[in-house]
Amino acid sequence: MPRTSNVTEQPFENGSTASHMKPTHVARDTYDERQTHILEAATLVMARDGYQRATMRSVAREADVSIAGIYHYFDSKxxxxxxxxxxxxxxxxxxxxxxxxxxxxxxxxxxxxxxxxxxxxxxxxxxxxxxxxxxxxxxxxxxxxxxxxxxxxxxxxxxxxxxxxxxxxxxxxxxxxxxxxxxxxxxxxxxxxxxxxxxxxxxxxxxxxxxxxxxxxxxxxxxxxxxxxxxxxxxxxxxxxx
Missing domain, CATH: 1.10.357.10 (Tetracycline Repressor, domain 2)
Structure with missing residues (x-):
C-alpha cells in the first residue's frame, strides 16, 4: 500500500480517469483543490458507512457542496x-x-x-x-x-x-x-x-x-x-x- 524531493499523488492522467468536465489551465489549481476536497469527503463517508450505504447525497453533505457540484467533478459513486x-x-x-x-x-x-x-x-x-x-x-x-x-x-x-x-x-x-x-x-x-x-x-x-x-x-x-x-x-x- 510512503526524502528531499516529495512524490505527490497522481492526478487524472488519461481518458479512463478523467472527469467529463475539463478545466482550463488558468482554473486548474482551484479545480484540483475542489476535486480533492470532494474526494476527501467521499473517502470519509465510504470508510464510515461502507460503499454500499454511501450515497452521492451523503458525500455532498459531508463536502458541503450541492449535488450538482458533486456531479460536475464525478459522474457516479x-x-x-x-x-x-x-x-x-x-x-x-x-x-x-x-x-x-x-x-x-x-x-x-x-x-x-x-x-x-x-x-x-x-x-x-x-x-x-x-x-x-x-x-x-x-x-x-x-x-x-x-x-x-x-x-x-x-x-x-x-x-x-x-x-x-x-x-x-x-x-x-x-x-x-x-x-x-x-x-x-x-x-x-x-x-x-x-x-x-x-x-x-x-x-x-x-x-x-x-x-x-x-x-x-x-x-x-x-x-x-x-x-x-x-x-x-x-x-x-x-x-x-x-
Missing part, C-alpha cells in the same frame, strides 16, 4: 471509489520506486517500503480502510485497472521479500508468498488501531513492523541486528542519496 483507490496505489507505487532507487540492500529496501506505506496512510487512514475493503465494489474496466495496480504493488513488495529471504534466510521453509501477505496484513490493519496523533510516530511503528517481520523470517530474534539501523539513521541515509 463508483467513479469516486475508483479515483480514491487509483490515487492511493499510484502514489504508493511512485513513492516506493523513488525511495528504493539506488538502494542495494534488500533489508533497507524493506524498511523503506514499510515506512513509505505507513507514512502515506498515517495521514490517510480513511483511505486505507476504503482500499482494504472496497476493491470488489468496483466493476468492469475500473475493477481491472485497480486490480492491476494492486498486483503491481504486490509484485514490487514480493520482489523485496524474495531478496531478503535470499540474503538473510536462504534456508528458511517459510513460504515467501505467505510472508508477503502477512506483511500486508500488518500494514493494512493499521486503520483499526493506529492513531497518528498519539505518541507513536509512524517511523517508529514502521520500524517495529519491519523488525517483527524480519525476526519472524529468521526465527532468531535478531531483526534489529539484521535491520542494522534506527528509523532516523535509515531516513538520513536515504535522504542523503536524493
Amino acid at each position: 463508483e467513479k469516486l471509489l475508483f479515483v480514491i483507490q487509483f490515487r492511493a496505489f499510484t502514489s504508493l507505487l511512485a513513492n516506493l520506486r523513488e525511495r528504493i532507487h539506488g538502494i542495494a540492500d534488500p533489508v533497507e529496501q524493506l524498511h523503506l517500503m514499510v515506512r513509505s506505506h505507513v507514512g502515506y496512510f498515517a495521514t490517510k487512514i480513511h483511505a486505507l480502510k476504503v482500499c482494504s475493503h472496497e476493491l470488489d465494489s468496483l466493476t468492469g474496466a475500473e475493477f481491472e485497472e485497480i486490480r492491476e495496480l494492486r498486483l503491481e504493488y504486490y509484485r514490487m513488495v514480493r520482489a523485496i521479500v524474495d531478496r531478503v529471504f535470499g540474503t538473510y534466510a536462504s534456508g528458511s521453509r517459510i513460504d515467501p508468498h505467505v510472508a508477503t501477505m502477512s506483511l500486508f496484513g500488518m500494514l493494512n490493519w493499521l486503520y483499526r488501531w493506529y492513531d497518528p496523533s498519539n505518541d507513536r510516530s509512524h517511523s517508529n511503528v514502521a520500524h517495529q513492523i519491519t523488525t517483527q517481520f524480519l525476526e519472524g523470517i529468521t526465527g532468531e530474534g535478531n531483526g534489529d541486528r539484521i535491520n542494522g539501523s534506527s528509523p532516523t539513521e535509515t531516513t538520513a541515509r536515504a535522504g542523503s542519496q536524493r
